[in-house]
Amino acid sequence: MLGFSAAIAVFGASVTACVGVIGDADDGTGEAESLVLAAPALPRLTAEQYRNTLFDLFGPSMPKAPLEDDTKPFLFYNIGASSTTLSEFGVQQYEESADAITRYAFADPARRAALVGCEPAAPGDACVEGFLRRFGRRVLRRPLTSDELGRWVTVSQTLADPSAWEGLRLAVSGLLQSPFFLYRVEVGVADEASPGRRKLTGYEMATRLAFLLWNQAPDDALLDAAEKGELDEPEGVAVAAERLLDDPKARAAMQTFFRQYLDLGRIDGIQRDPAAYPYFTPTIADAMRREVELLVDDVVFESRGDARSIFSTRKTFVNADLAALYGVDAPGATPSTFVPVELPADGPRAGLLTLGAFLTMNAHETRTSPTARGKYVRERVLCLEVPAPPPGVDTTLDPPMGDPKTVREQMEAHRNNPACAACHQFMDPPGFLFEHFDSSGYYRTVFEGDLPIDSSGDLDGKPLANARELAAVLETEPRVGRCMVQQLYRHAQGRVETKGERLALEDLASRFESASFDFRTLLIELVTHDAFRHIGEEESP
Amino acid sequence: MKTTPLSRRTFLRGAVGGTAVALALPTLEAMLGARGAEAASTGPIFGVFFWGGGLPWHDGHGAPQAGHPDLWTPSTTGKEYTPSELLTPLAPFQPSVVTGLTPHTEVPDLPPGQSDGHMRGFMVAMTGDRIRPEGFDHPSHTLTALRPTLDQHVAKHSAFYGPEVPRFRSLVLGASNARFHDYGHWNAISYNGPDDLNPPIMNPGQLYDLLFGVAADTAGLKRRALLLDAVMEDAKSLSARVGAADKQRIEAHLDHLNQVKNRLDFSGEACAPPGKPAPSEDLITKTDIMASLLASALACNMTRVFSFMLSSPATTHVFSNLGVPNDFHATVHEGAWEHTRAGILYQMQAFAAFLARLQAVVEPTGGTLLDRALVFGLSEYGEGYQHSVAEMPCVLAGGANGKIRRNVHVRDPGGNWSKAHVTMLRGIGLETPSFGWNGGQTSEAFGDILV
Numbered sequence: 002m003l004g005f006s007a008a009i010a011v012f013g014a015s016v017t018a019c020v021g022v023i024g025d026a027d028d029g030t031g032e033a034e035s036l037v038l039a040a041p042a043l044p045r046l047t048a049e050q051y052r053n054t055l056f057d058l059f060g061p062s063m064p065k066a067p068l069e070d071d072t073k074p075f076l077f078y079n080i081g082a083s084s085t086t087l088s089e090f091g092v093q094q095y096e097e098s099a100d101a102i103t104r105y106a107f108a109d110p111a112r113r114a115a116l117v118g119c120e121p122a123a124p125g126d127a128c129v130e131g132f133l134r135r136f137g138r139r140v141l142r143r144p145l146t147s148d149e150l151g152r153w154v155t156v157s158q159t160l161a162d163p164s165a166w167e168g169l170r171l172a173v174s175g176l177l178q179s180p181f182f183l184y185r186v187e188v189g190v191a192d193e194a195s196p197g198r199r200k201l202t203g204y205e206m207a208t209r210l211a212f213l214l215w216n217q218a219p220d221d222a223l224l225d226a227a228e229k230g231e232l233d234e235p236e237g238v239a240v241a242a243e244r245l246l247d248d249p250k251a252r253a254a255m256q257t258f259f260r261q262y263l264d265l266g267r268i269d270g271i272q273r274d275p276a277a278y279p280y281f282t283p284t285i286a287d288a289m290r291r292e293v294e295l296l297v298d299d300v301v302f303e304s305r306g307d308a309r310s311i312f313s314t315r316k317t318f319v320n321a322d323l324a325a326l327y328g329v330d331a332p333g334a335t336p337s338t339f340v341p342v343e344l345p346a347d348g349p350r351a352g353l354l355t356l357g358a359f360l361t362m363n364a365h366e367t368r369t370s371p372t373a374r375g376k377y378v379r380e381r382v383l384c385l386e387v388p389a390p391p392p393g394v395d396t397t398l399d400p401p402m403g404d405p406k407t408v409r410e411q412m413e414a415h416r417n418n419p420a421c422a423a424c425h426q427f428m429d430p431p432g433f434l435f436e437h438f439d440s441s442g443y444y445r446t447v448f449e450g451d452l453p454i455d456s457s458g459d460l461d462g463k464p465l466a467n468a469r470e471l472a473a474v475l476e477t478e479p480r481v482g483r484c485m486v487q488q489l490y491r492h493a494q495g496r497v498e499t500k501g502e503r504l505a506l507e508d509l510a511s512r513f514e515s516a517s518f519d520f521r522t523l524l525i526e527l528v529t530h531d532a533f534r535h536i537g538e539e540e541s542p
Numbered sequence: 543m544k545t546t547p548l549s550r551r552t553f554l555r556g557a558v559g560g561t562a563v564a565l566a567l568p569t570l571e572a573m574l575g576a577r578g579a580e581a582a583s584t585g586p587i588f589g590v591f592f593w594g595g596g597l598p599w600h601d602g603h604g605a606p607q608a609g610h611p612d613l614w615t616p617s618t619t620g621k622e623y624t625p626s627e628l629l630t631p632l633a634p635f636q637p638s639v640v641t642g643l644t645p646h647t648e649v650p651d652l653p654p655g656q657s658d659g660h661m662r663g664f665m666v667a668m669t670g671d672r673i674r675p676e677g678f679d680h681p682s683h684t685l686t687a688l689r690p691t692l693d694q695h696v697a698k699h700s701a702f703y704g705p706e707v708p709r710f711r712s713l714v715l716g717a718s719n720a721r722f723h724d725y726g727h728w729n730a731i732s733y734n735g736p737d738d739l740n741p742p743i744m745n746p747g748q749l750y751d752l753l754f755g756v757a758a759d760t761a762g763l764k765r766r767a768l769l770l771d772a773v774m775e776d777a778k779s780l781s782a783r784v785g786a787a788d789k790q791r792i793e794a795h796l797d798h799l800n801q802v803k804n805r806l807d808f809s810g811e812a813c814a815p816p817g818k819p820a821p822s823e824d825l826i827t828k829t830d831i832m833a834s835l836l837a838s839a840l841a842c843n844m845t846r847v848f849s850f851m852l853s854s855p856a857t858t859h860v861f862s863n864l865g866v867p868n869d870f871h872a873t874v875h876e877g878a879w880e881h882t883r884a885g886i887l888y889q890m891q892a893f894a895a896f897l898a899r900l901q902a903v904v905e906p907t908g909g910t911l912l913d914r915a916l917v918f919g920l921s922e923y924g925e926g927y928q929h930s931v932a933e934m935p936c937v938l939a940g941g942a943n944g945k946i947r948r949n950v951h952v953r954d955p956g957g958n959w960s961k962a963h964v965t966m967l968r969g970i971g972l973e974t975p976s977f978g979w980n981g982g983q984t985s986e987a988f989g990d991i992l993v
Contacts, residue, residue: 043788067748070741072725074677074684086738086791090714092798093805100766149776156772160765167765175769179776180795188783270720272860274867365876366868539785 037501038198038537041187042083044495047071049078049257053217053250055177058139059106059116066098076488077261079495099177107170117169124161124168125154133157133172140176142218143204144228185212189536198535203227206238210528213493214245216254235529242528246521252298255520259297262488263353264381265290267362277367278441280326284336288320289357289442295339296353301520308485308513308520312352312382313476315344326357326443349437349444352472354378360435360442369408369440371458372425375432378460382475384484387428407448409433409455433458434468482518486510493527505532583708583843584907586943586970587915588696590668590849591896592731592922593889594718594857595870596659597628598882599925602933610879614935615641616951620990623951628887631894635901635912636949637919637939638991644924644932646958647672648981655680659923663931664731664855667920668692670960671979674736683723687733688979692918692963693849694734699972702847709808709844711801713836715749716742716851717828717892720859722871731851738794742851746819746831753839754815767806774799813842825852825859829892833899840911841903852892855922861885874926882926893919897939915940916970918962936962938991942969945993952991958984965992 046054048068055063069091072081107113114120119128133153137145145153153172161168176182185208189199201209207227211219219227223241231237245251260266268290273281295318300311318339324331327350333340344350353359354374363373379385412429436456439445448454456467465471475481486509490498498506509526516522527533599605600612616623616639625633645666649657656662656673658680665673668691678685689695696702697712714732721729732740743749757763774796781792816838819831829852836848853859858869866873866881873881900912919937924930936959941948946969954961960978965987967974976985 040785043784043791070729074725075679075682084737086734086794087798088714088734088738088740089711089798089801090740090743092795093802096766096770096802096806152772152775156769160768162761162765171765171769174766175772178770178773178799180773180780180792181776184780184792186780186783267723270858272869365872 036504039499040539041536042495044083044185047078064101066101077492083495099174103170103174121165124165125158141181142208203232206232215250256294281441282322285322288322307518309481313472315351355468357442360438364440371432374435375428378431383480430458431460483510587846589917590693591919592851594853596921596923596925599927603925603930605928619951619953631890635897637937638950640936640952642955643957643959646982650675659929659931660856663923666959686736691733697847712847714740714742716744718853718859722856732849767803770803826892830895833896837899837903913941916942945969952988960984961986
């Protein structure tokens, strides 16, 4: 809810100028700036977080019962998870999932012995209680209160039919349905040093760290660190974060973030007519998404270069399908093997905005969309806000009938009509830079009917000839780094930033810059920042 | 005949309080009691049938691409009207239709984009209100409802079920998996309130298991139901610790746990199950399968409310079987009228297949399920080329136990959408002095249709 109310000011501010900076609303009150944090967001675990967490506890061959689809307002599942209410059927699915997983874990004597580590002699005995205490800490991400431990031990006794094992199974099933497992609860403790905000407890910090950096709940080592007070100060948080970032789980988690920030979900289910787009194989959409993931992994974890370089680098990763689409040599590439390649210096491609995923998901089935591509540059790469067309505006282009017309000619209507031009002059000109790439991301030199392609356009009035020149601009564009900080912050907090957090965003952006835009350093700066280690006071009911 | 079980909550609270003793099984079973089979009902059934993409545009929609005939509006009005081309598939079921309706809700200027038919038309037709302006984000396609959609308004209306709530307050179903946007609100038509939606069950196997899958271990089911009391204790303890907005979410979770618990109690005594269906990706076949399972559930009173999303608002379903190359949203946007006509006609054929399943079930009273039902057929706007909310489709199929006149065409150009809501709600016996909000409110009903 907070995220949404915060966004209103953004929209209110942005409409007058057509383009405003997301989250940079200025209501003109000129109040003194200080860091004012929002109340905690109570995110529910996303389906991926739920599964990742339980894989660790029960092994990856556990049953994967269907769960309710997550939503991602403002791009992020974490925001949907803290604003959307779970449906009744969603609750039933949690019940069925917990029942199926615990049946799997407890049906086999060897498996349950390995999980529990002792053999209950009687319902609710020391073996059962010891296990529930230990296991409950992993599930609830904190020690159980004595009331809670008593509740689950009692369940394991009263429902011990036909055996103590069945009682324990049901107690575990109950823990997996507990809202304290399914929701990330943050209460914090009063912070005398900073009135108006509360400091997260060690266990709450462990949870925040693990869900951000691993996309799952904390492991025992992280909970131990919390217990010892090691997460109470920034130094200890940094040590813990470095350990998490050294683990392969962090790579998967960052790919999950980038997939949302770059809106790659839109590539799912994209179809192209193979007669018109021969390089668009049935598996290429998956390959396009994988390519971006590998590129992100390389920049963030392998080469640790300037994170902004994902929009300008000539390095990429292709399988056989993509090598054919791009027309590059890729020795060793097969339909399932990706290999690193250096795109030719004199070629048309450099950076993510010349790769298949961006070009395809921002195009129509049968023609390109300079508006969609330009809008992506504005919104996703630069975090600028493009509002919806004003009421009553005819948003439809003349259908492509009669004489062959280029998309650019059709879109002249946007420039000629003042109502459209106000916004389209911000979207279309950068979008035209990609006109050499068709709806499948294939490079073309002429349109159908041998019409020449004009890929000229501009960004903020700076004339550019094509997508390569845009990549060169983005290589050093300060707004690209700020946009990454802002999106990471939203993902980490599970809500849209508030005005009171502007200082934190600026602070993080300048630290990101000081670190030469090394994304891993940004992650450490974020998790040790006051804004990540504290929450605002809860709004009164 | 139902036995009255002892309060299970008392039972478990006592246990949690520290006085627990391990109960012998027979005692436990006695305390649980047994839920009787679903009682027979003759009450009205209310359902929603939604299709995406509106209608093929014509001059009445105000679209600039002029000259296309109106294939929807019947040429005659009143009783036994002459069905139009697109209504012909529905003719065997003698639906009443209202044409000319449009939203009367006011649209705030800010944030912009709220007049868009995908949002405005959909929300008015389903809730009688506008979308929630706060947080409306057109570029990211983020929107939410201000209040429950009509199916949930009915399902949760205290006068609809009274004290005898069946196993499901409502069933929320769908057919096409195509989605315009990877965001929940474009993939569900049923809301309980803001940011609180009911994603449809799309998979016939999943629906079958929900309705008829009975665990052999019925004692195990009862233990699962009992376990939820302990889970609810946790939910209550959490609810006391969070802020107002989150408290609502947790309270909803708690309420859902209670419903699921009731459902587990019912699960041992399901009706005679039909055969398990084979999956199909053909939209009409899939509709037929889902409707047949739904009809079985309605016949044994598992519920009396449903919604069925044949395709979602702004559907991207590709009707490749009809020779339509592009997704349907792009098809209507690009002005491909013939393809639009084909896609809508096909969806009307699916609607007919759906109604046929309800008509095929003859109840002990001698009437059919469709005689007892009122099925509200709608789409999100009048047409999708311009997103016009003029001339929105409105179908009232079924007799609502004789309270809705069948086979009547009412023509009401520019008429307030919510007159249809008032008509339907009164038709299923819910006292409705007025309906609609933010400029859309009305107390009028269509007297030619409402008995």
